Amino acid sequence: MTDDKDVLRDVWFGRIPTCFTLYQDEITEREAEPYYLLLPRVSYLTLVTDKVKKHFQKVMRQEDISEIWFEYEGTPLKWHYPIGLLFDLLASSSALPWNITVHFKSFPEKDLLHCPSKDAIEAHFMSCVKEADALKHKSQVINEMQKKDHKQLWMGLQNDRFDQFWAINRKLMEYPAEENGFRFIPFRIYQTTTERPFMQKLFRPVAADGQLHTLGDLLKEVCPSAIAPEDGEKKNQVMIHGIEPMLETPLQWLSEHLSYPDNFLHISIIPQPTD
Amino acid sequence: MLSISMEEDEFFGEKTFQRFCAEFIKHSRQIGDGWEWRTSKDCSEGYMCKTYFQIKPGTVVSYLGTSAHVQTCLPTEEALELPLDDFEVTETTTGSEVIKYEYHVLYSCSYQVPVLYFRASFLDGRPLALKDIWEGIHECYKTQMLQEPWDTITQQEHPILGQPFFVLHPCKTNEFMTPVLKDSQKINSLRC
Numbered sequence: 001m002t003d004d005k006d007v008l009r010d011v012w013f014g015r016i017p018t019c020f021t022l023y024q025d026e027i028t029e030r031e032a033e034p035y036y037l038l039l040p041r042v043s044y045l046t047l048v049t050d051k052v053k054k055h056f057q058k059v060m061r062q063e064d065i066s067e068i069w070f071e072y073e074g075t076p077l078k079w080h081y082p083i084g085l086l087f088d089l090l091a092s093s094s095a096l097p098w099n100i101t102v103h104f105k106s107f108p109e110k111d112l113l114h115c116p117s118k119d120a121i122e123a124h125f126m127s128c129v130k131e132a133d134a135l136k137h138k139s140q141v142i143n144e145m146q147k148k149d150h151k152q153l154w155m156g157l158q159n160d161r162f163d164q165f166w167a168i169n170r171k172l173m174e175y176p177a178e179e180n181g182f183r184f185i186p187f188r189i190y191q192t193t194t195e196r197p198f199m200q201k202l203f204r205p206v207a208a209d210g211q212l213h214t215l216g217d218l219l220k221e222v223c224p225s226a227i228a229p230e231d232g233e234k235k236n237q238v239m240i241h242g243i244e245p246m247l248e249t250p251l252q253w254l255s256e257h258l259s260y261p262d263n264f265l266h267i268s269i270i271p272q273p274t275d
Numbered sequence: 276m277l278s279i280s281m282e283e284d285e286f287f288g289e290k291t292f293q294r295f296c297a298e299f300i301k302h303s304r305q306i307g308d309g310w311e312w313r314t315s316k317d318c319s320e321g322y323m324c325k326t327y328f329q330i331k332p333g334t335v336v337s338y339l340g341t342s343a344h345v346q347t348c349l350p351t352e353e354a355l356e357l358p359l360d361d362f363e364v365t366e367t368t369t370g371s372e373v374i375k376y377e378y379h380v381l382y383s384c385s386y387q388v389p390v391l392y393f394r395a396s397f398l399d400g401r402p403l404a405l406k407d408i409w410e411g412i413h414e415c416y417k418t419q420m421l422q423e424p425w426d427t428i429t430q431q432e433h434p435i436l437g438q439p440f441f442v443l444h445p446c447k448t449n450e451f452m453t454p455v456l457k458d459s460q461k462i463n464s465l466r467c
Contacts, residue, residue: 109402113430113439123429131385195316197437202384
């Protein structure tokens with residue numbers, strides 16, 4: 001029987017083979033070859049694409065370069081969403097590699113946040129971690145930590161150091177002995193068919209009678225249209241980290257093992273692919 | 276500031292917020308202050324919103340006299356003071372612009388507080404950048420904010436509209452509101 005801790009490693013080391021191609025209207029001094037990279041599912045685009053930027057900038061003139069941004073089939077990619085979430089939500093039904101187009105012009109101000117520096121990514125990441133702890137522990141655990149612990153979470157993510165990261169993150173996954181789980185579960189549910197970017201609500205991992213709530217319970221409460229009626233045909237896939245967990249899985253377990261490094265469960269609802 | 280008890284009230288946090296907003300908007304209508312209520316498409320949540328236009332005076336440069344360089348501060352408007360010279364002064368106003376501000380007040384269920392989202396753009400749609408916003412912060416907040424800019428005002432995705440907005444970090448809502456409330460209490464007590 002696989003140890004639960006192995007799940008943590010599998011989640012951390014998940015990768016998506018990606019092909020980056022320069023947008024055809026970008027002005028180049030010579031032809032730009034596509035660039036291939038294995039992207040970490042748990043990281044952020046602007047954190048892991050320095051090599052991509054350097055590769056394409058080599059064939060461009062300085063004056064034609066401004067802020068880099070990425071797009072998939074016409075949709076600008078939000079760098080502040082984890083890579084694995086973007087892939088599951090937008091491209092999981094297509095064949096690999098994931099084909100991403102690289103832009104250096106015409107930044108879509110209405111759609112994308114700017115990413116002026118690594119500090120911006122760190123600030124966003126830490127802001128998510130803090131929000132997750134506000135939900136799980138009324139911010140008690142994160143506030144008790146020293147600044148260097150916060151820094152260690154970020155450095156662990158930035159440098160792909162599983163042990164360094166989890167040395168601190170394990171404290172964010174604890175709960176008082178007398179409880180059966182966190183106060184509320186940090187989660188966001190994404191669907192491309194809705195106008196809202198995501199659904200997020202207060203939801204307890206344990207019911208009043210002490211029963212553990214499941215993934216199915218969460219969906220029924222927050223997003224009932226996502227799950228098919230019992231005798232109906234399955235319309236959607238409920239995906240986290242590229243897999244479809246059973247709806248009977250306890251939410252508390254999912255939160256402890258399948259959260260992203262920001263401590264949120266990012267759940268994609270996508271149409272069932274028709275083979 | 277609204278301080279909502281974290282005990283069993285949390286599920287009613289959103290409802291309490293909506294109640295307070297209804298009162299706020301009623302008062303706003305009475306004084307013509309422009310706040311409105313908007314709901315998300317699925318009507319489960321809502322927020323208050325207000326649009327405000329500000330004329331940002333451009334840089335005034337005068338020739339044949341001392342140059343008057345005027346720094347303006349968003350969003351307050353200070354009276355422009357120009358020196359009255361004996362010399363003949365030619366003035367050109369460059370780039371006098373209208374800036375449109377949109378303010379949204381949403382409820383954060385994670386932090387159980389209202390959160391201020393805002394964005395600013397020129398009339399042609401060009402948005403103001405984060406550094407313009409940081410630079411334009413009112414003097415009384417500037418020092419504090421410059422110590423930890425990334426923890427105070429950042430660009431974030433609007434949770435209902437999905438578009439980039441600037442956000443005053445929820446942890447700071449209380450901190451930033453306190454001086455405002457203190458001042459208004461002073462004014463109210465002077466009235467007696």
